[in-house]
Amino acid sequence: MEKEIILEIKNLCKYFPVNKGLFKKPSLVKAVDNVSFSIKKGETLGLVGESGCGKTTTGRTILKLYEPTSGNIIFKGEDITKKSEKEMIPLRREMQMIFQDPYASLNPRMTVGDIIGEAIDIHGLYKGKEREERIKFLLDKVGLNGSHINRYAHEFSGGQRQRIGIARALAVEPDFIVCDEPISALDVSIQAQVINMLEELQEEFGLTYLFIAHDLSMVKHISTHIGVMYLGQLVEKGLSDDVYLKPKHPYTQALLSAVPIPDPQIAKNNNRIVLEGDIPSPIDPEPGCRFKGRCPKAMPICQEKDPVLKEVENGHFVSCHLFD
Known part of the structure; x- marks a missing residue:
């Protein structure tokens, strides 16, 4: 049976105005620019890319913590883009x-x-004894003790605090959770524990995740699909194994070549792709491919025309003129 699409994002844009001076026209930081994807119920879309590429802004805009500049956010078949804070x-x-x-x-x-x-309390779900039991149940689910209920955040380690944050997200019985780099501030030894716990919670409660991260190996482990972002745009998306094992976009290939390999013999023979040049400014970007200044395979057309995200294999989409 085909899974239902729980979230569909169509041409989502989020621009932030930047004032350059008293008499100059404000410019726009195009943090998220024409991003489209969908997530089916019970699945995980891993969103990866360098710092500042727009991953977190995408997640926050989907939840309408930021108001979208344009595009559509369709949740469970309903367009929520124009809903007011009260309606949300x-x-x-x-x-x-x-x-x-x-x-x-x-x-x-x-x-x-x-x-x-x-x-x-805000949603009026449980009161009195039931409320306390619910909180203790959630603490137990994230690997903490119910007796911790009266402690304060400073009494816990970073990993324990993140577990509290996960319990808070679960408190209102959600269907969809944006995981905004939930393991990046944690020790490596704790990261795997948190990832495994998120997978177990997903299985038990039928959760759907948008998982934002830098670590491609972790993203591959937890994700059913992967989307790669560069400077506010989605440059590649597809099934986790397809993107990881058969990357098409030069940027994705460079990202994957930088993933550490634990075997020194294999690592020695790994063809590391080093990107030259600096990341261009997201403020009023120039026409053409945004990756053109750093791309080892750039062509003249890349200077003039924006590439379009197109399907190059079954379910595997790439935004690159190499596939025109």
Whole structure:
């Protein structure tokens, strides 16, 4: 049976105005520029790319923490793009976020019970004893003890704080969660534990993830599909194995060549692709492919015409003039 599409993003754009001076026309930072993808229920789309490529902005715009400049956000068949903050409140139950920094995302003045229970109170889900039992149940699910309910965030390690953040996201029984680099601030030894826990929670509760990260090996492990972003645009997307084993875009190939290989013999023979040049500014980008200045395979057409995301194999899409 074909899985239903829970989230569909069509030509999503998020631009931020930048004032250059008193008498100069404001420019635009095109943080997310014409991004389209869909995620089926129970699956995970891993979004990867360099810092500043627009991954986090994409996640926050989908949840309407940022208002989209243009495009469409369709959640469970309903276009939510133009919904007001008041109209979004019921949908907040179904769409949640796990934040990157476990130190900054938890209120130091609130107990763990109040941090997890805040959303429960806002949506009026549980009260009294039931509320306390729900919080203890969630703490147990993320590998913490129910007796921690009255402790404060500063009493926990970084890995434990991130588990609290995950429990908070689960508190209102969501269907879709944006995982915004949930392991990047954690020790390597803890990262695998958190990834495995997210997979177990996904299986148990039927969750759908947008998983944002830098680490391609971790993304491959947890994702059913992978999208690669560069300077606000999606340059490649497809099944996890297809993107990882058969990368098409020169940028994806360079990213994958930089993934550390634990076997020194294999690593010695690895063909590392070193990108020359600097990342161009996202402020009013020039016409043509945004990767042209760093691409080892750039052609004259790359200077003039924007490439379009096109299907080059079954379910494998690439935005590159090499495939015109």
